[in-house]
Amino acid sequence: MTAAEQEPTILVEGLSHTYARRGSAVEVLRDVRLRVERGAYASLVGPSGSGKSTLLSVLGGLERPQSGTVVVGGTELTGLSGDALARFRRSTVGFVFQHFGLLDTLTASENVELALTLGGMSRAARRRRADELLGDVGLAGRAEHRPFELSGGERQRVAIARAIANEPEVILADEPTGNLDVDSAAAVAALLESLRDERGTTLVVVTHNPALAALADFHLRLVDGQLVGATALEGVDRDRLA
């Protein structure tokens, strides 16, 4: 095991975050500390408005941390420029949204390619890689379909293919099964789990879905901007990750 692998994929120390809302400051995160090891699967739960989205945004580089230290995939996010944050999002994290976040005008393949385009890959290589990724998520025959021609579960699988296109260390999923029926949700859950198992990807999944949450190695719970519950790896076979 190398030194880099011993480093946790996500390390958060003393993160606080405040929003100005209707003239007054609202503290959405308060002194959050978090450590997620490489290849772990963490579920993040909490009541609405508890700061789940904000934490996910900060972890994914969608927002700059206001205080404390946030290190994800070896990148210290505090003080990064806008372009550096974009680079970080492109290479280190992949997002999966409840609303899928696919562009309606593009085909499944083009949606996946979009992430690769931003990474500067050549056209032919992009195309090959997108086909490969769609094959991986079980959508080999659906490459030329537009989102409205796909079922919810298929759309989410396209979104997952896009999220893993640049081989990120971390997948951040925000209610990935929130808009899906039970069968589709199960398929997406299985797919996410396989990412961890087969690629060693670290997963942080915000979910209300007990089945999805049950797959997690540990559960994080946000209440009023404060993290309660497990902050360390529990019940995960470290050897499997080595």
Added chain:
Amino acid sequence: MRRAGLGAVLGALALVGALAGCGTAASVSGAKPNVTKPPVVDVVFGGIESSEVSSRSAVRSAWPKLLYRSVLGTAGQLYDFAQPGQTVAGALAEDRAVGARLHPDLVTIWISTADLLNGTPLAAYRLALDALVASVGKSGATVLIANVPSFERLPFYQACLLDPSLCGASRRTVPSPAALQRAIAGYNAVIASVASAHKARVVDVAAVLAHTSGLSGASISVLSAAEESAVERAFAADIPKRLRRR
């Protein structure tokens, strides 16, 4: 959106192209190839019968013009020296030089009326006609000489009998019908012999006009339209094929 936009662009380009195509529809040139053959030069020596200047309508209908129009048209040039009162001696003196310089391909001569009215002697008529034909025929032109028709039946002569000033002659020189008949016979003999000497052709207008009423002319001084075209046909019949362009 992207596909629809591309279609719109292509459609617009096609429309612009189609419009551009409409704009380039140039007027079709109706120009014919240039006439490369040199024009046929037609020279007319004549008196009152061939004259075009007595009225504007005559400009259109005098037989030399009809002949030119039917045989040559754009392929020819017509030099018209005909004038009322012209005698052979006059034509020889005034027009021969210019006429010969034009190197004509076709020459028509119908001069006899003024000579008859002025009493030109046969010998003088022969001398002048011979010199004129020799001169204008030198360049190898086809020369057509009209003979003298039955003069007394022509309206022109009838008018001259009534008022000699109409013909520019004094009463003394207008011959009687009988004297005229004899003179006509003598002139026609001269015309035949001069023509034969110079390989010219005689156009028998006497025969053409023999059956005219003599009173059908639209005016007292010119041939009727029917007579003009009858004379024209008689001349045209004697024009060799190589000079015909129509």
Added chain:
Amino acid sequence: MVSVALAASLLTALVAVATTARTRVLDQITHGGPLSSISVSAAAPSPGQGGLDNPTPGHAKALTGAALAQMGRIAHVTAVIPVLQDRVIVVPPAAPPSGSRLCLAPPDNESCHPSGTASPVAVPAFDDSIVGINLSDRSSIPVSLLAGTYPSPRSTTELDVTLSYLSHLGLGQQQASEIVGTDVEIGAFSVVARGFRIGLRWTTAEIVGVVTQQAGSGGLLTYPGLVRADFAWTAAGRAFGDSDAPKSPYVAALVQADQLSHVQGVRNAIAAIGYSSSAPQDVIVSVEKYLHVIEIILTAIGAVALVIAALGIANALLASVRERRREIGVMKAIGARDFDVMRTFLIEAGFLGLVGGLLGVALGIGVFLGIGSIANGYLIAQGLPGVPITLAWQIPVGAVLGATVISVLAGAVPAGRAARVAARQAVEA
């Protein structure tokens, strides 16, 4: 995009109409010749009238070949085009071409009906002049074609006629194309012997077109060859004492200056050689000023329309940015930089402008062609030559480029706003 298309079409049509109207008005002043054309008369200059556009010519003075050569050597002169002329008898055809329903008859002949039932009385011959000019460089001569075509160069058996020839035949301009293909006989006079013995030289030419011309005064127009031969026949009469026969076939000459500002200098030099000249330089300068103002106004109307359309684009794109905040957030979440987002919106704005511009230009060209054909119909009905309906390529290209550039500029604000949309929008409810 529709607003851009309409604005671009408005701009194209207005500019095209303005440009064509300008050409038409200046054509009217210069009779179809170039703006810097000087008309030299076969006359001496009148003292003190050198600065006038149309001075009264002095006494008649033969325009010789030597004088024309001298004018060709004046500085800033690009061309000297001699105008030849000869008086002729004209004999129109006695009958219309076969198959034609034309009625060739004197205008006052009541027996002539267009139906062709009555047999018409032939048009009498009439006196006219035949004008000879080099018709090859049509941009330099005051001649415009109404029907048919121009005679072939060097042909001595083809000519064009003017509307005065048609009116001799009792025809209007509407029938101009029907006269094409008929023959006309041309008789040139000459004194061929002392005592004013007249000889006539007849030639026949085919009418190949109908024109308006201000080069010389005559109903027949052709290349110089035919006129030169007729003139030689007429001038030969001088040898027999015809002192009225002209000494020179040239009745006028068109001298071209290289630019409008050199016209006065060239005219002074022509006066020094000893000839009177005229040029519409003062009129052109003042008319050009007014036309320029009209052009500016029409262009401004089109441009304002385009700017309004651009504001429409900006507004539509701003709405689009508001609607697509989450989509923009997703783009950023998968790694798009602010610049990438901005570029996407600018490209979209440019694309809207380009497509709108292309559609608009196509529509504008259609409108212009429509207006042009209506205007030409009116002009022809008034017996005036039509306007050439041609469009300078710069106008449509400029309109498309303008629409695209203005749309991109209009897209700048929405694109900037899109770039500033927070990436966090991707996860907001």
